[in-house]
Amino acid sequence: GATCVRAAGVEPTPDAHANAEMAEVQEAAARQLPAGAQHADVIATAKRVVVAWKVFDGKSTQLNAWVSSDAGQHFAERVLATTSNASDAPRLVAQGERVFVVWATADSTRVFEVQP
Numbered sequence: 061g062a063t064c065v066r067a068a069g070v071e072p073t074p075d076a077h078a079n080a081e082m083a084e085v086q087e088a089a090a091r092q093l094p095a096g097a098q099h100a101d102v103i104a105t106a107k108r109v110v111v112a113w114k115v116f117d118g119k120s121t122q123l124n125a126w127v128s129s130d131a132g133q134h135f136a137e138r139v140l141a142t143t144s145n146a147s148d149a150p151r152l153v154a155q156g157e158r159v160f161v162v163w164a165t166a167d168s169t170r171v172f173e174v175q176p
Contacts, residue, residue, distance in 0.1 A: 091135075097124070099149030103159060107131055110159045110174050112140070112150040120144045123163055129176040140172050 093100055093113055100113035109132040112125040122142045126135040145166035152174075153160050159174045 091126075094124075101150055101152045101161075103152035103154050104132070105154050105157050105159065107157055108154075108159055108176065109135075110152055110161075111135075112152055112161050112174070114147060114150060114163075121147050123147075123150055123161070125161065125174055127174055127176065138174070140174070141170065143167070 093111070094115070096115040096117070097113040098115060100111055102109070102111045104110075107129060109128040110125055112123065114121050114123050116122075120142050121144075123140040125138045125140055127138055128135045140161060141163060143165045147166070148164040151162045153162065161172050161174055163170050163172070
């Protein structure tokens with residue numbers, strides 16, 4: 061169960077208990093990014109959650125993402141792009157329920173729509 065700490069003479073509000081319980085649920089739902097994941101970005105809309113990161117295997121850099129269409133209950137992993145050139149961290153942006161990743165590499169800056 062959630063633990064609420066109270067200051068002397070201050071009664072916890074129902075919101076304090078709800079917030080503590082929510083923090084406990086969020087902690088339990090935390091996931092580790094795959095080994096080697098770097099420079100992750102995250103965005104959430106009403107229905108979608110997308111986490112994008114890059115990973116370097118010694119030869120090339122791959123842009124990957126976890127994609128959820130049910131507010132983070134389930135995720136599918138996707139490979140979005142690969143480059144053998146230098147690259148920046150991916151950046152996620154949303155327009156309504158549409159999610160895009162912007163990824164700059166040494167040869168170009170690309171914008172991908174992340175499909176549900």
